[in-house]
Amino acid sequence: MAEQDDGLDERKQQILKAVIDTYLATGEPVGSRTISKYTDLKLSSATIRNEMADLEDMGYVIAPHTSAGRIPTDKGYRFYVDRMMQIMKENSDQIEKKQKDLDKREKELDDMRKFISSKVDKVDDLLENVARLLAKDTNYASMISTPSVKGNKLKFIQLTKLGSGKILLVIVMDGNLIRSKVVEVSEDITQEQILKLNLLLNTTLNGLTLEQMNLALLSGLESKAGQEHGQIIREVMQALIESIQNADHLQIYTSGATNIFKYPELSDSTTASELISTLEEKKGLTSLIKSEKDSSAEDGITVYIGDETPVESMKDCSVVTATYELHDGMKGTIGIIGPRRMDYQKVVETLKTIRTQLDDIFKKS
Amino acid sequence: MAEQDDGLDERKQQILKAVIDTYLATGEPVGSRTISKYTDLKLSSATIRNEMADLEDMGYVIAPHTSAGRIPTDKGYRFYVDRMMQIMKENSDQIEKKQKDLDKREKELDDMRKFISSKVDKVDDLLENVARLLAKDTNYASMISTPSVKGNKLKFIQLTKLGSGKILLVIVMDGNLIRSKVVEVSEDITQEQILKLNLLLNTTLNGLTLEQMNLALLSGLESKAGQEHGQIIREVMQALIESIQNADHLQIYTSGATNIFKYPELSDSTTASELISTLEEKKGLTSLIKSEKDSSAEDGITVYIGDETPVESMKDCSVVTATYELHDGMKGTIGIIGPRRMDYQKVVETLKTIRTQLDDIFKKS
DNA sequence: GTTAGCACTCGATACGTACGAGTGCTAATT
DNA sequence: AATTAGCACTCGTACGTATCGAGTGCTAAC
Incomplete structure (x- = not known):
């Protein structure tokens, strides 16, 4: 039971993960009893309660009110995501995808190939379609920027x-x-x-x-x-x-803005309005577009949780961005905007796949 | 007190107009007492009540519940709009605009001129900007379609x-x-x-x-x-x-989708979502675009009230469209989407002005 | 260190009451 | 005959109260 770097022992980590996982799934505060049954670690609700109280003290979770379960804080999400990304990176070699997913992705790829071959000259249409695809696939809002052509010959x-x-x-x-x-x-x-x-x-x-x-x-x-x-x-x-x-006129396409209505915590009239506004206006999104060298995330994927986002109207959201490359230095950005409790795993995976496809496509043409 | 064509004597018409006018302004059911004070016709609330009961029987207004005021029905709006359009047409020659409005419009015109002269080659940008202007000016959602270029040489x-x-x-x-x-x-x-x-x-x-x-x-x-x-x-x-x-790829630009949140009757999560969706997807809007010869409205302005609209998701809205002409036969469509209780007068006037400006601009280039 | 037990908290839900805007109707007024 | 005053009635809204239950923190037992 060695203390981890973050001051979270193994069990606390597991409990935190369990809290977040179930909260992602249900969207409702999760109580100790749920965890006690859900996880494979054989612990009573009382023990879980104690641990959760600790987690709350440390700022990883919070209880919306006295007699409710806990929900993750931004710090909690951040820990979760960092851990996830690390695990993904470690396993990146031996990733063996489930066949079901593969089939689905393959179908999407086909759709895109078909589309792209029909209108090679219309990069705009392609990007718009990718945005649409992404939004539909993830059930979040999506954005995609045209690649910079400054470096184009x-x-x-x-x-x-x-x-x-x-x-x-x-x-x-x-x-x-x-x-x-x-x-x-x-x-x-x-x-x-x-x-x-x-x-x-x-x-x-x-x-x-x-x-x-x-x-x-x-x-x-x-x-x-x-x-x-x-x-x-x-x-x-x-x-x-x-x-x-x-x-080099930078253009941004968005899609699936109305997906945010699927998440009650964002459906509030003013929140939704501001959010959709930024997506419609597009101007505010430029701050999400990656600058030349974003050394911090070497794989080009960045996750903004809640307040971390540079876009004011997305304080209640999480944003995941990825960059795709045309060729040397000509980067475009893809982004997914959803609730804090988004399925980070799925989103990151999806973005990686799409990014690869885009890279392929542009390399070919 | 001769009976009018519609079976509404002069006084009923005035009362109906009063009901609609105040309802447009407040958005709340209007009662007899309000009308009695608001209008210049010196009538007690009791009399108004009787007349309103008649209007309700005839289907021009409806009371959302027993002890509430009346709100206009689609039939009521229709009557109101038809009358308004007729009056506008009759007065079209001697329209002397208020100076304030003129100044405002003139400023808008200048903005557009400035914009257009800077990027003459970008029709797309122009139209997008016009849409934005319209939405901002009216506080409703706006759309504008690229003119057909089939007739272009x-x-x-x-x-x-x-x-x-x-x-x-x-x-x-x-x-x-x-x-x-x-x-x-x-x-x-x-x-x-x-x-x-x-x-x-x-x-x-x-x-x-x-x-x-x-x-x-x-x-x-x-x-x-x-x-x-x-x-x-x-x-x-x-x-x-x-x-x-x-x-001839038809393109549609929209703007101000989030304006609909300014009207509680449209802010309901599912209504808003569907509405914004159609505006985002754009495909559904093609049915609003005028066909070659829309003889019914010779001035090119059409008002759809509530159920009259051809777009399913706009059943709770009113839609006003106008056509602008590039030259012979090359028409584009401008549209305003708002709540039933939209300021029809203002919208129609605005559309007419913008249309004229567009016509000018295209004739010049 | 873990767990059972228990008192306690607090949001959600349901229900009853008071209020008031607005109506329909009747009877009085012009 | 048309208008108006008066009044009982309706119904949505606001608000206070009671109940319920999920979930907690804490203590004591294991």
């Missing part, structure tokens, strides 16, 4: 004269991401000017990432081109710069 | 060789709508083949609407091109056909 730029004063600007990046725009210029541009400009742009910029095309380089290019071709060129370049800067 | 098609086996396809339509896609072909295509194909496509298709580019024409073109250029061409054409058919 430019493949091809093309200017085409459209009509008088109008130029079509098309940018193609690695992974076949396309951005296009019609640029209005004040004076007419000749066919030769366009051809020259095309050549200049492609030779100078080809293979560079959007990041590398910093303002200095571009405006240097602008003045260089300007010397040769005058005012109109400057306008085109200006539009190009804008386009490139806008190309 | 093709301005320009361009194929460009990207790399081995990859061709960039760009379609530019009237109003500078751009669709682009990367097409993968099994064999390489030569530069000359591409040039020829470009010429063929532009000469044949230029100026046609997407509608006119029916399958027959395109597949005719396909076989014609195919004779000259072989298998690869067929693949390109196939992609083109797909692109054109997908170009």
Whole structure:
């Protein structure tokens, strides 16, 4: 019965786990008698009561009122999750999935493959669908961000004269991401000017990432081109710069916001309203998106419990996020938003699976 | 005191209007005494009571329980709205807006102009913003659909060789709508083949609407091109056909879903959940989008009250829709979803204003 | 160290009462 | 004949009280 690092002996840990497990399942405060029967450790309710009193003193559980069972505190959840993650990591090699789950996942994978092959060019639709899938599968709310394309290499730029004063600007990046725009210029541009400009742009910029095309380089290019071709060129370049800067437009898709009504503790009118609002507006979600190097969680999965979340309106929720990678450094974020008493195990597993699938998909294309 | 067409004499109409007006304002059943004081018609509560009893018999109002005031029925609302719309139409010429409103609207208009001029190419963003504006302004939920582009004329098609086996396809339509896609072909295509194909496509298709580019024409073109250029061409054409058919992808933006929590009668957990779900999923909203010629409402404004709505989950709501026009025949739909007791007058006016602004904006571009 | 037993707490539920807004009806008034 | 005053009645809401039971903390026994 050695004391653990957290000051919880083995038995306390088991009891805490039992409390959390049953609370996750039922959503109601769990009493000593329940634990006494539920667990395989042969202990009477009285003993459990004593241990639970200790756990309460240590801040892992709390009793909503005197004569109720205990529910986990954030600290309790945190301990539970950390332990779970550690165990998952240790077992990650010898994970042998249950066949049932495998079949289900395989079906989902198929669905996605089918979908993606039908509309390869529509990354947006894909992500939206993934969000939907996630929400449906987990019964929580989901979000997914478009991967950053800042690190994406430019493949091809093309200017085409459209009509008088109008130029079509098309940018193609690695992974076949396309951005296009019609640029209005004040004076007419000749066919030769366009051809020259095309050549200049492609030779100078080809293979560079959007990041590398910093303002200095571009405006240097602008003045260089300007010397040769005058005012109109400057306008085109200006539009190009804008386009490139806008190309990285971060977008977030959400789904299953109404799933939160499945959890009474979140169904309260104002809580729900705020929550759904943030999911609808999307702006508030950016703080959930992983920064470049999130060294703390090397596997890219982060769990925020209750107050830990950076999003104000999610104080009563837990949030699990994972990152997926397009290729080197181009990360997107997937997130699940649910009640504190979410099925962390399942969510983490699901996120891992989906992440892998996304990685595969993007690697292929 | 002549009997009106609806069997409601002038006084009953006034009382009905008074009931609805105050109910719209307060959201609570209104009693006879309130009316007696509120209106300018000098009548005692007893008289009002008698009249209200009549109105109840005729089905215009209903008492939620014996000792409560009356609330309007759908029939009552319908009468009210019809009358309002008629009056608005009659007065449409001599509408002199209150300066306050004008200022406010003008500010909104400015906001939109500013926004639109900054990102002319992003129709999507514009519409999303309009939805947001509407929701914020009215305190109801809003939706807006992208205008159909089936009637849009093709301005320009361009194929460009990207790399081995990859061709960039760009379609530019009237109003500078751009669709682009990367097409993968099994064999390489030569530069000359591409040039020829470009010429063929532009000469044949230029100026046609997407509608006119029916399958027959395109597949005719396909076989014609195919004779000259072989298998690869067929693949390109196939992609083109797909692109054109997908170009008209109807999209719906919604905003302010959480506004419904401002109305207790909709805040019930399941009602709200269903409602927000439909707004989130968007699919169910297509039935609100106006068909080609909705002759019944010549001004393009339609009011659905309660059960009248075609959307199942909105049985407890009222929905007001308006159409805006890009140009001939290219219509989009704007909609407001709120409680039965919505401020119909304000909503209709707001929709009319926004519609006009949208029309202006699209005519200009 | 564990457990049985017991008094105690407190939320949930049910029920009774008081209150008041609003009605319908009748009789008086204009 | 239409309007109004008056009054008994209805019913939802608020509130206080009683009961119940799940679960606790504590003490004493094992």
